[in-house]
Amino acid sequence: MDPATVNSEIANPQATVPMSSTAPNPALAQLQDIIHPEPIGAWPWAIGYWLVLALVIALITLLVIWLRKRARDFAPKKAAKQLLNQLDKQATSYASDVNTLLKRTAMSYLSREAIASLDGEAWATWLDSYLPEHKRQRIGPLLAKRHQATPLTLAEANELHQLAQAWLTSKAKLSAPETHTQTSQNHTPIQPTDTQQAEAQC
Template identity: 45%
Template structure:
């Protein structure tokens, strides 16, 4: 047996495979998916920044409340001032700055779902001759902290005007 090569096959060249299909240019589906992913990530970053910026005053107020000296004679006045400054940061100065006494307490209660009657009572004691006891000061700090967490950032003004008229006084 001899290996005789067919003369017709001898003139044929080797079979060449086509070039590999590359990644570039991308198909339309990949471009659409890439665009949607970039848009979602961008919107998420914008939302997170906005959310973080909106909570900055709240975090600062909570930090300042924690740093207040409970042994200070004017502790209750400082707490009330802190609550008012935090509220002014989120609301209109004209609406919040003028509030005093029962109107202030009523407004504080209007900002939260559950009325903070104990907070109002403790804040009302700030102008008495006798200082608050240590337990009252601790309770005032805790109630102020819960108010800051629950009320800030403030809701829309038109919703609050309806709710303020319905809220009972402390």
């Protein structure tokens, strides 16, 4: 080999590399970058999510309706407690004022015919039925003193205030009292007819 040719190859080594080794591979040129799939979105929701959402909305709606009804039911008693605190315990008419307040409150829940005629023992018994067991049998005698010339003492007025407040705080639903007329009608014996009497004689 010519020494000049060897020297030129040493000086320029790229000249000895075949052209085909540096040419791009046609198969590789057709390859594309890997495309990742788009992340799965949260929308639209599955049917299970819609059912849970509907159930939550229904429960919230029922709770709001119940709370509004409860507030509406206890509104008369709440107003009566505020009026009770404004009454003068040292006034001679305190027992009468408390009795009037309790009757007005009761008539806010029940008919006037069922409450207005109640008085005396029947009225006291009906009030006692909505008081705790250990506070019964006391509101009647205290309210009865409104018909007496001697007013309530301060201790009796305080006791009556506590009893009235306990009655107004009761969460029990008020129901119409049973009158003597209703009781007698419920226990009226049924007279046998003429046919029944004849059959009994036979």
